[in-house]
Amino acid sequence: MDGDVRINPFLSGNFAPVRSEDDLVLPVTGALPPGLRGTLYRNGPNPQFDPRDANYHWFVGDGMLHAFTVGDGQVRYRNRWVRTNKWTLEHEAGRALFGSWGNPMTTDPSVLGVISEGVANTNIITHGGHLLALEEAHAPFEMSGPDLETVGQYDLGGKVTAHPKTCPFTGELVFFAYADDAMPLSNKISWGLADKDGRLLKRETFEAPYCAMIHDCIVTEHHIVIPVLPLSGSLPRAMSGKPAFAWEPALGGHLAVIRRDQGVSSLRWIEVPACYVFHVMNAFEQGETIVADVMRYDTAPLFPNPDGTKGENAAAYLTRWTIDLAAGAVAEAPLDDTAGEFPRFDERFAGMPYRYGWLVGQSLKPGDFRSNIVVHLDLATGARKTWTVPKGDAISEAVFTPAGPDAAEGEGWLTAVIYRAVEDVSEFVVFDAQAVDKGPIAGAKLPRRVPFGFHGQWVRG
Structure with a gap:
């Protein structure tokens, strides 16, 4: 297995795991804004042990949370694994036990009957006073913040994917999930609502045209839209040694449109390219x-064709979907020509018309998904500002936090983590959100790396 670990791109460079849990006070450069008080939480895969699978994928590593707490001119750092049952069983055994994607063919026989609670490695959100670590196909894990102790699974009636959204009109948590009562890699999908305090209100299940990997959803005042796009899942394919998930464009794209007040009875499908x-x-x-x-x-991106051959090196571009509910049609229009990912905005305007957005862009060779540009977009005027990291460095998702509850839209800061390649360390950084082209206004460098991860959340106070 060691040979496989060395050649697997998701286990080398700054994808490689760190194996320590630390508590540090970091030296600060520049001037931390006096109004910036709180914690940037980041989540990402960090396998506790070398994986059992030669074809290990970045998406399946154990979740590790990183907390950068800012206040009184200081930045404190703490990191902890999420103590799922997978993590605990493997910690006690001193080795990996579970196969990637739960594949029974590469799972240790001693845990074949154990139901995994997942890896909680993708996102971190707050709702109703609860700090929740999430991933694609299991229940959330509640954490205590900012000390990052694992409280335990949080009950929303079962599985929840990584991007539930809080409705600004009702305070409800709107979510979707792979259905609990289905076989692995089934075409059944659930959606649901929890109230402003996190208590489950509704959970319903329906069938999609096929099994797809679904990461995010669209939530507006009255609707949830769940995109079923042709990154397909197949249990027979996985059992035969081929990819569990693969790109199958012939399956077409489909949007499940549901009125939140009516539920699955209102479900309609609208095709998208x-x-x-x-x-x-x-x-x-x-x-x-x-x-x-x-x-x-x-x-x-990042996934093969159904026969296991390498897929194309695609890039993402910010695009506006205009979904005409009366006509049952979707129009597509590009909004920016920067290849990028991890879009953020001022979440006080969630589900509402808005003006400003941010993303991290990529100007490296095709197929290199390390982000090296911060982009600020004015969607009203088309104006944009950018800042590029030094050559070889890479930046995480940049999380917006407003300067105050009554600040104008987009007035505030971005917080992010930059991997400094020459030193092989990571640095917490702060930008003026309206002047990203000026570069970071403050930073706090760690003595080691924070491995590339996925999502972050700023929590005040």
């Missing part, structure tokens, strides 16, 4: 139209 979307920036309604700004790929 075959493409892939990991992330949605924001969405809102205009009469009988839903406007959704998404990061659109022509083909799904």
